[in-house]
Amino acid sequence: PFAPLSTIQDKLSRLALFFSREDFQRIGELAVNPLGDRIINAFFPDDKQSLDFRSFIRILACFRPTVKDKYADPNAAEPINSRSNKLRFAFQLYDQDRDGIISRGELIQVLRMMLEAQVTEDQLESITDRTIQEADLDGDGAISFEEFRKSLENINLEHKMSIRFLQ
Amino acid sequence: MYSRFCLLSLLLGCLIQLSLCSDTAVSVQGEQDHEQGNTTAKGRSGESRNKSSKAFPVVTVDFAHVRSPFVVALWILLASVLKLGFHFFPKLSSVVPESCLLVCVGLIVGGLLKTVGETPPILRADVFFFYLLPPIILDAGYFLPVRPFTENLGTILCFAVIGTLWNAAFVGVGLYAVCQIKGSGLEKITLLPNLLFGSIISAVDPVAVLAVFEEIHINELLHILVFGESLLNDAVTVVLYHLLEEYSYAPHIGAKEVILGILSFFVVALGGIFVGVFYGIIAAFTSRFTSRLRVIEPLFVFLYSYMAYLCSEIFHLSGIMALIACGVVMRPYVEANISHKSHTTIKYFLKMWSSVSETLIFIFLGVSTLAGEHHWDWIFISCTLIFCLIGRILGVLGLTFILNKFRIVKLTPKDQFIISYGGLRGAIAFSLGYLLNEKFPRILFLTAIITIIFFTVFVQGMTIRPLVELLAVKKKQDSRRSINEEIHTQFLDHLLTGIEDVCGHYGHHHWKDKLNRFNKKYIKKCLITGERSKEPQLIAFYHKMEMKNAIEMVASGGLPKFPSSVSMQTPRRRSTLSERLLPTLTKEREEEVRKILRENLQKTRQRLRSYNRHTLIADPYEDQWKQMLLKRQRLRSTDQRVSVLLTVPTSGRESPPGMKSGIESDTMYFEPRDPASDMPMITIDLATPPSKESTDTQNKDGEDKGIVFAANESGSPSQRVQRFLSDPGPDHESDDHLQS
Numbered sequence: 001p002f003a004p005l006s007t008i009q010d011k012l013s014r015l016a017l018f019f020s021r022e023d024f025q026r027i028g029e030l031a032v033n034p035l036g037d038r039i040i041n042a043f044f045p046d047d048k049q050s051l052d053f054r055s056f057i058r059i060l061a062c063f064r065p066t067v068k069d070k071y072a073d074p075n076a077a078e079p080i081n082s083r084s085n086k087l088r089f090a091f092q093l094y095d096q097d098r099d100g101i102i103s104r105g106e107l108i109q110v111l112r113m114m115l116e117a118q119v120t121e122d123q124l125e126s127i128t129d130r131t132i133q134e135a136d137l138d139g140d141g142a143i144s145f146e147e148f149r150k151s152l153e154n155i156n157l158e159h160k161m162s163i164r165f166l167q
Numbered sequence: 168m169y170s171r172f173c174l175l176s177l178l179l180g181c182l183i184q185l186s187l188c189s190d191t192a193v194s195v196q197g198e199q200d201h202e203q204g205n206t207t208a209k210g211r212s213g214e215s216r217n218k219s220s221k222a223f224p225v226v227t228v229d230f231a232h233v234r235s236p237f238v239v240a241l242w243i244l245l246a247s248v249l250k251l252g253f254h255f256f257p258k259l260s261s262v263v264p265e266s267c268l269l270v271c272v273g274l275i276v277g278g279l280l281k282t283v284g285e286t287p288p289i290l291r292a293d294v295f296f297f298y299l300l301p302p303i304i305l306d307a308g309y310f311l312p313v314r315p316f317t318e319n320l321g322t323i324l325c326f327a328v329i330g331t332l333w334n335a336a337f338v339g340v341g342l343y344a345v346c347q348i349k350g351s352g353l354e355k356i357t358l359l360p361n362l363l364f365g366s367i368i369s370a371v372d373p374v375a376v377l378a379v380f381e382e383i384h385i386n387e388l389l390h391i392l393v394f395g396e397s398l399l400n401d402a403v404t405v406v407l408y409h410l411l412e413e414y415s416y417a418p419h420i421g422a423k424e425v426i427l428g429i430l431s432f433f434v435v436a437l438g439g440i441f442v443g444v445f446y447g448i449i450a451a452f453t454s455r456f457t458s459r460l461r462v463i464e465p466l467f468v469f470l471y472s473y474m475a476y477l478c479s480e481i482f483h484l485s486g487i488m489a490l491i492a493c494g495v496v497m498r499p500y501v502e503a504n505i506s507h508k509s510h511t512t513i514k515y516f517l518k519m520w521s522s523v524s525e526t527l528i529f530i531f532l533g534v535s536t537l538a539g540e541h542h543w544d545w546i547f548i549s550c551t552l553i554f555c556l557i558g559r560i561l562g563v564l565g566l567t568f569i570l571n572k573f574r575i576v577k578l579t580p581k582d583q584f585i586i587s588y589g590g591l592r593g594a595i596a597f598s599l600g601y602l603l604n605e606k607f608p609r610i611l612f613l614t615a616i617i618t619i620i621f622f623t624v625f626v627q628g629m630t631i632r633p634l635v636e637l638l639a640v641k642k643k644q645d646s647r648r649s650i651n652e653e654i655h656t657q658f659l660d661h662l663l664t665g666i667e668d669v670c671g672h673y674g675h676h677h678w679k680d681k682l683n684r685f686n687k688k689y690i691k692k693c694l695i696t697g698e699r700s701k702e703p704q705l706i707a708f709y710h711k712m713e714m715k716n717a718i719e720m721v722a723s724g725g726l727p728k729f730p731s732s733v734s735m736q737t738p739r740r741r742s743t744l745s746e747r748l749l750p751t752l753t754k755e756r757e758e759e760v761r762k763i764l765r766e767n768l769q770k771t772r773q774r775l776r777s778y779n780r781h782t783l784i785a786d787p788y789e790d791q792w793k794q795m796l797l798k799r800q801r802l803r804s805t806d807q808r809v810s811v812l813l814t815v816p817t818s819g820r821e822s823p824p825g826m827k828s829g830i831e832s833d834t835m836y837f838e839p840r841d842p843a844s845d846m847p848m849i850t851i852d853l854a855t856p857p858s859k860e861s862t863d864t865q866n867k868d869g870e871d872k873g874i875v876f877a878a879n880e881s882g883s884p885s886q887r888v889q890r891f892l893s894d895p896g897p898d899h900e901s902d903d904h905l906q907s
Contacts, residue, residue, distance in 0.1 A: 027668055027669065029664070029665075029668040030665055030669065033661055033680075034661055035658070035661045035662055035665055039662065039665040039666065060666070060669075060670065063663075090658070090659060093662065094658075110658065111705075114654075114657060114658065114661065114705070115705060115706070119706060123709075127650065127705070127709050130713075131654060134650060151649065151651040151652065151655070152651070152652065152655055154644055154652065155652055155656065156576065158575065159575050159576050160659050160663070162575050163663070163666065163670065163674060
């Protein structure tokens with residue numbers, strides 16, 4: 001498991017130009033992670049086969065801890081690690097077809113991946129229905145980004161979606 | 168008004184009784200042996216006399232032999248009636264926290280007892296540490312919110328260890344400096360007794376913190392920081408206390424003693440945790456086998472925790488940490504194994520005991536103030552107060568400054584103020600002071616401790632609530648956890664673990680994930696019965712939620728009720744859904760239903776069989792009612808497509824493992840309803856759970872069968888059960904169900 005990590009670190013240190021999908025797929029822990037495939041897809045959007053350093057860093061920057069800057073210019077562009085952008089990143093992982101809403105099918109897929117075949121189809125469906133029913137405010141049977149944001153408003157996202165060492 | 172008057176008279180009655188029996192207690196106390204001799208002699212002679220001339224005494228008064236339990240029971244009764252009484256004066260209880268009122272009452276009772284002319288009882292240290300403190304700590308530990316606790320563990324440990332050490336040193340050295348001032352009359356108190364006093368007074372007290380913070384409802388982060396600190400500083404207090412007591416009059420302190428002290432700290436803290444974890448695992452393992460005898464399940468939880476506490480006290484380890492560790496370790500496994508009723512029992516017993524303990528502690532604090540002697544020294548006590556306050560503020564400020572460099576969510580100055588203001592001292596300090604050896608200026612120390620405790624409880628306790636309002640500190644969010652939050656939190660956990668793996672950085676999430684995997688693979692298999700060991704956390708959560716909803720729905724009269732705090736439905740949507748859910752019956756169906764109900768309801772309720780201590784039997788009336796409900800449901804479901812039933816798997820009898828939950832049907836749920844009202848009803852099917860270890864005995868006893876969401880065993884296709892609150896989307900979905 002150390003070999004693929006060192007490949008990445010190697011490439012990082014040499015500022016090698018590109019990562020490929022194989023580099024990521026060789027990370028052992030990612031293979032065990034139920035969301036492993038989706039995370040790799042997040043780094044390689046639109047079937048890209050190679051990832052340059054800038055894009056890699058841009059995605060990782062999303063996970064920097066948020067710093068509340070009182071003196072920030074309100075007209076400046078939103079920083080990458082703002083709460084909103086973190087939410088957007090998570091939302092995109094759910095929403096694979098990029099239509100801006102998490103449909104029932106997409107939610108079922110995610111639940112199936114997370115629960116790893118220990119549940120029956122009916123349980124999955126009832127949980128999905130319940131989830132959508134709770135979050136759905138405009139009655140369209142799917143979760144839009146705004147509804148997603150609202151359902152997570154009680155969670156301390158700045159804490160949950162930050163990796164300390166990226167500070 | 169009338170109820171208040173009754174309560175007051177009840178109160179007065181208790182007080183009078185108490186003073187009376189204490190009176191007789193005292194008069195008996197001194198001469199008990201003599202009297203006993205007398206009574207037996209009298210008895211014998213009385214007997215002989217009886218035989219000769221006296222009539223048999225029809226009414227006798229013999230108080231002496233019930234005195235102890237009587238007095239104890241009376242005290243507890245007094246405490247509880249008082250607690251009840253406070254809530255009748257809402258204006259008073261919103262301004263003054265309960266703890267203050269209880270201390271005042273203690274003062275009043277102590278005063279009364281003193282005027283009657285005898286010594287009121289003092290809060291004895293062994294009674295406090297063995298009987299009054301454990302329930303409160305166990306209640307706190309068992310219901311500790313583990314997630315925020317572990318997230319902030321670093322901060323909490325810093326405050327507990329470094330903060331307490333700093334406080335003790337600051338107060339001790341400060342007081343030593345004051346004592347050295349010529350003319351204060353305190354030169355005899357050298358450095359080490361001062362340090363000992365500092366260590367006693369510097370510990371934040373969990374009882375006081377709980378009592379005050381419970382009522383102000385601040386946000387979770389602050390609550391867990393102060394409360395966690397008060398729990399974990401016990402190890403520091405124990406070590407410092409024993410160390411300084413050992414060495415206080417030793418000639419000199421060298422490096423060896425300091426090293427031994429540090430070592431002792433690790434032994435005490437880690438040893439306490441180890442003992443707690445050990446007993447927690449045994450308790451979890453025992454609960455695996457309790458499915459045959461559900462009545463004593465709560466007892467195991469209490470006993471194992473108490474044993475953990477006592478065991479750690481044998482070795483002078485930290486008993487509080489043992490209790491907390493035991494509760495935290497035991498809880499997830501025990502809750503998966505025990506029945507729902509046992510869970511409720513545990514919850515309510517713990518709350519009840521801890522509530523009574525807390526009340527008694529505060530009352531006794533008040534009584535003990537008037538009971539002991541006092542040595543009031545203006546300089547010493549006022550300096551103690553000042554040093555305590557300043558020390559706490561400086562400590563919190565300094566530590567937060569350092570900690571904010573490492574924390575992701577920084578602590579604002581408002582937070583820091585609340586943390587430093589919430590450093591309340593309480594009865595633990597008093598008991599530790601009481602245990603001091605006579606070679607220390609014990610009475611002076613006790614007076615100072617009591618003064619500090621009074622100050623924190625009264626002044627800080629009363630003012631913290633308006634201060635919280637004034638500073639607009641974030642309050643606790645009242646909402647229940649929604650399933651959305653649960654799903655997304657797990658999702659984010661996985662996501663963050665993945666990202667950490669990509670970075671190659673073994674952070675927080677990585678280790679948590681590893682622990683979860685280890686837990687799932689090995690530990691759950693050992694400690695949880697049968698099928699439930701494989702149930703993923705999400706499913707368990709979902710079922711708990713559905714159950715709560717079902718109970719609410721039945722209790723509220725059958726109308727569909729979405730989780731109020733969680734649902735973000737607009738009113739418009741709610742009304743359309745509820746319209747859709749109300750079933751429609753044709754006239755003749757209605758008549759049939761009415762007839763069936765009338766027939767069945769006219770049977771008078773049979774008497775419950777005689778109560779057997781070993782089993783809990785279901786009410787036989789309930790079985791009939793359930794069958795009738797089933798019949799009714801079948802009739803109705805032939806007519807409409809949307810009915811309100813809880814989700815069921817259409818895979819027939821074999822319900823998936825996660826579906827077992829141990830609710831017994833309470834008679835409350837089966838009140839006869841007006842059959843004409845078209846209210847949706849829940850069918851609760853009692854079926855045997857698929858637990859391997861208990862299939863034989865289950866049927867006979869009628870015990871704890873649990874609610875199983877099983878499909879109706881009806882054959883006709885039109886009675887296929889519909890989904891609860893199904894997605895009213897495309898029609899083909901419901902068609903699927905009819906055909907599957």
